[in-house]
Amino acid sequence: xxxxxxxxxxxxxxxxxxxxxxxxxxxxxxxxxxxxxxxxxxxxxxxxxxxxxxxxxxxxxxxxxxxxxxxxxxxxxxxxxxxxxxxxxxxxxxxxxxxxxxxxxxxxxxxxxxxxxxxxxxxxxxxxxxxxxxxxxxxxxxxxxxxxxxxxxxxxxxxxxxxxxxxxxxxxxxxxxxxxxxxxxxxxxxxxxxxxxxxxxxxxxxxxxxxxxxxxxxxxxxxxxxxxxxxxxxxxxxxxxxxxxxxxxxxxxxxxxxxxxxxxxxxxxxxxxxxxxxxxxxxxxxxxxxxxxxxxxxxxxxxxxxxxxxxxxxxxxxxxxxxxxxxxxxxxxxxxxxxxxxxxxxxxxxxxxxxxxxxxxxxxxxxxxxxxxxxxxxxxxxxxxxxxxxxxxxxxxxxxxxxxxxxxxxxxxxxxxxxxxxxxxxxxxxxxxxxxxxxxxxxxxxxxxxxxxxxxxxxxxxxxxxxxxxxxxxxxxxxxxxxxxxxxxxxxxxxxxxxxxxxxxxxxxxxxxxxxxxxxxxxxxxxxxxxxxxxxxxxxxxxxxxxxxxxxxxxxxxxxxxxxxxxxxxxxxxxxxxxxxxxxxxxxxxxxxxxxxxxxxxxxxxxxxxxxxxxxxxxxxxxxxxxxxxxxxxxxxxxxxxxxxxxxxxxxxxxxxxxxxxxxxxxxxxxxxxxxxxxxxxxxxxxxxxxxxxxxxxxxxxxxxxxxxxxxxxxxxxxxxxxxxxxxxxxxxx
Ligand code: BGC
Numbered sequence: 176x177x178x179x180x181x182x183x184x185x186x187x188x189x190x191x192x193x194x195x196x197x198x199x200x201x202x203x204x205x206x207x208x209x210x211x212x213x214x215x216x217x218x219x220x221x222x223x224x225x226x227x228x229x230x231x232x233x234x235x236x237x238x239x240x241x242x243x244x245x246x247x248x249x250x251x252x253x254x255x256x257x258x259x260x261x262x263x264x265x266x267x268x269x270x271x272x273x274x275x276x277x278x279x280x281x282x283x284x285x286x287x288x289x290x291x292x293x294x295x296x297x298x299x300x301x302x303x304x305x306x307x308x309x310x311x312x313x314x315x316x317x318x319x320x321x322x323x324x325x326x327x328x329x330x331x332x333x334x335x336x337x338x339x340x341x342x343x344x345x346x347x348x349x350x351x352x353x354x355x356x357x358x359x360x361x362x363x364x365x366x367x368x369x370x371x372x373x374x375x376x377x378x379x380x381x382x383x384x385x386x387x388x389x390x391x392x393x394x395x396x397x398x399x400x401x402x403x404x405x406x407x408x409x410x411x412x413x414x415x416x417x418x419x420x421x422x423x424x425x426x427x428x429x430x431x432x433x434x435x436x437x438x439x440x441x442x443x444x445x446x447x448x449x450x451x452x453x454x455x456x457x458x459x460x461x462x463x464x465x466x467x468x469x470x471x472x473x474x475x476x477x478x479x480x481x482x483x484x485x486x487x488x489x490x491x492x493x494x495x496x497x498x499x500x501x502x503x504x505x506x507x508x509x510x511x512x513x514x515x516x517x518x519x520x521x522x523x524x525x526x527x528x529x530x531x532x533x534x535x536x537x538x539x540x541x542x543x544x545x546x547x548x549x550x551x552x553x554x555x556x557x558x559x560x561x562x563x564x565x566x567x568x569x570x571x572x573x574x575x576x577x578x579x580x581x582x583x584x585x586x587x588x589x590x591x592x593x594x595x596x597x598x599x600x601x602x603x604x605x606x607x608x609x610x611x612x613x614x615x616x617x618x619x620x621x622x623x624x625x626x627x628x629x630x631x632x633x634x635x636x637x638x639x640x641x642x643x644x645x646x647x648x649x650x651x652x653x654x655x656x657x658x659x660x661x662x663x664x665x666x667x668x669x670x671x672x673x674x675x676x677x678x679x680x681x682x683x684x685x686x687x688x689x690x691x692x693x694x695x696x697x698x699x700x701x702x703x704x705x706x707x708x709x710x711x712x713x714x715x716x717x718x719x720x721x722x723x724x725x726x727x728x729x730x731x732x733x734x735x736x737x738x739x740x741x742x743x744x745x746x747x748x749x750x751x752x753x754x755x756x757x758x759x760x761x762x763x764x765x766x767x768x769x770x771x772x773x774x775x776x777x778x779x780x781x782x783x784x785x786x787x788x789x790x791x792x793x794x795x796x797x798x799x800x801x802x803x804x805x806x807x808x809x810x811x812x813x814x815x816x817x818x819x820x821x822x823x824x825x826x827x828x829x830x831x832x833x834x835x836x837x838x839x840x841x842x843x844x845x846x847x848x849x850x851x852x853x854x855x856x857x858x859x860x861x862x863x864x865x866x867x868x869x870x871x872x873x874x875x876x877x878x879x880x881x882x883x884x885x886x887x888x889x890x891x892x893x894x895x896x897x898x899x900x901x902x903x904x905x906x907x908x909x
Pocket of ligand 1 (some may be wrong): 252316362441442577
């Protein structure tokens with residue numbers, strides 16, 4: 176063969192091999208390929224070092240992609256009710272960008288209070304659009320830890336005390352977020368129900384309570400919402416940290432539930448390489464960096480899942496399959512999100528997002544008391560409306576820990592009321608003052624509290640009516656991460672202030688902004704009470720909509736309000752039950768959490784779960800079942816008619832509770848297994864339909880380790896709250 180021919184052949188060879196090589200590499204880049212094909216292809220091209228680099232942080236909120244292959248880094252952002260601002264590379268502090276002020280949506284207790292999965296979908300889609308616009312891979316939320324004690328500083332981030340409600344709301348939230356090509360990250364898996372000693376505390380809970388109460392919302396997010404990532408919790412269970420807990424992550428989450436996404440640690444929640452490698456963790460975040468667990472700089476290469484992992488793989492201590500599984504999961508998330516097919520573009524602080532925030536707030540605000548139709552207050556009825564209270568003007572978007580937001584705007588309650596009733600009709604007085612938040616503490620206010628109080632009383636005396644806007648706030652030991660509340664009472668002398676105001680003005684309505692239940696010693700003398708949660712950017716507008724009657728309240732409590740702290744299940748025992756002894760906490764109330772406890776133990780509450788008034792009234796018909804006897808294979812249809820018997824249009828949340836009348840294991844008196852929010856014009860009547868299946872009748876048997884629907888008699892209760900049952904109907908399970 177001539178030299179020229181050889182050269183041509185060689186050129187041809189190089190051309191063809193590079194062409195096919197490229198064609199091959201195009202597999203993981205090819206959006207039309209199934210995700211699994213892309214994952215396998217990408218993995219086959221990566222070095223061990225590149226795979227390990229996927230598994231730990233490279234900055235406060237990012238981990239590496241594969242730069243050589245064009246696979247982007249993974250960027251995450253808090254939180255569950257707004258996309259937080261950009262942070263410095265390895266610090267919690269803001270990077271001070273000027274283009275990252277978000278829409279603040281209402282906090283998740285408010286979303287749960289809407290009892291409206293369609294609102295959850297709208298909410299998820301909207302916040303997902305904001306996360307997408309900001310180019311995030313992962314949005315660190317929503318949180319679905321169950322509300323066990325009203326003292327938990329993070330309850331406002333979660334969806335209430337009932338696993339069924341939280342499950343129905345988390346699924347559309349996750350689907351909405353992920354429709355934008357952004358992974359939702361459901362957190363904190365699992366049992367992070369208190370902030371005291373959260374990093375060490377070992378939660379002792381029965382398997383039954385774990386499966387019936389604390390896991391269902393996570394399970395629904397995985398199996399129905401197909402969530403792409405999940406965050407481990409700080410605390411321990413079975414003596415092991417949740418971020419690397421073989422039973423929780425490998426057996427339950429990945430094996431039993433078939434979760435194929437990524438387990439991310441909570442920031443600083445990883446403690447050990449062997450456990451992190453083998454215990455089901457995929458990405459390690461926040462270890463030993465500034466600020467959270469141990470102070471000081473700790474190079475990212477020293478993370479448990481960085482160099483020690485790499486060394487262990489090379490020495491044969493850890494199996495290669497462990498690394499491939501983690502890297503594969505992370506790649507899968509990347510191919511579903513930033514490298515996904517037809518990823519939408521998102522949008523940021525759009526008018527649609529303000530509308531979504533306002534709608535959520537309107538539907539989540541709960542009217543707790545309304546004596547003689549004190550509310551609504553139409554425009555023009557009163558000349559002088561006194562607005563009293565710090566929460567009428569204080570930002571409730573900032574603070575609270577990792578959910579603190581830099582919002583594009585925030586309409587305060589005072590501003591919203593002025594917009595509605597006219598500046599000249601509103602008299603404002605602060606009345607009380609909270610302190611200045613410091614890290615892990617609060618510096619008391621330097622204002623003179625007596626003069627604040629006196630001024631407020633004077634203002635109240637001059638006004639026709641008083642709207643007191645108080646509650647908790649996002650300072651430490653209020654509704655705030657890293658600590659729990661120290662008492663169930665309102666802070667900063669508000670109880671006394673309200674009582675003093677009531678001495679000079681009998682027309683007082685109280686608006687509470689909080690993520691937690693509080694005591695209300697002044698309730699009897701108060702004309703109306705509104706539970707307003709934390710409402711985000713549109714707070715003031717939404718509150719004014721409700722107070723003026725432009726929107727009819729339709730929120731229902733996703734939590735019970737006890738009459739005193741010791742009435743709550745978690746507080747009915749000793750310190751070991753809450754907050755524990757620093758090492759262990761024992762959930763002695765077991766499956767009886769929230770209304771399950773109060774109802775079963777016949778303890779009266781201030782306001783029950785599922786409760787909320789409207790400006791109209793609803794009449795419930797008699798419920799009926801499709802069959803009086805069913806087998807476990809059948810489903811049961813329950814119907815009930817509801818009529819709006821008042822003068823204005825309104826929405827009612829019709830609730831279905833199941834009671835197992837003949838059970839070999841103790842069961843709560845009733846459990847929510849269905850709800851439907853319906854909209855009715857005055858005089859209009861609609862039939863609501865529920866379908867129950869075996870799952871809705873089952874309990875978790877600790878010994879057999881399975882769900883059991885036990886034959887016998889069941890009672891269906893249809894109600895307007897857990898304590899307001901309007902009709903019942905029985906059936907038999909064969
Ligand atoms: C919180 C998480 C949060 C993370 C990142 C942690 O302290 O527990 O909920 O997503 O910080 O800010």
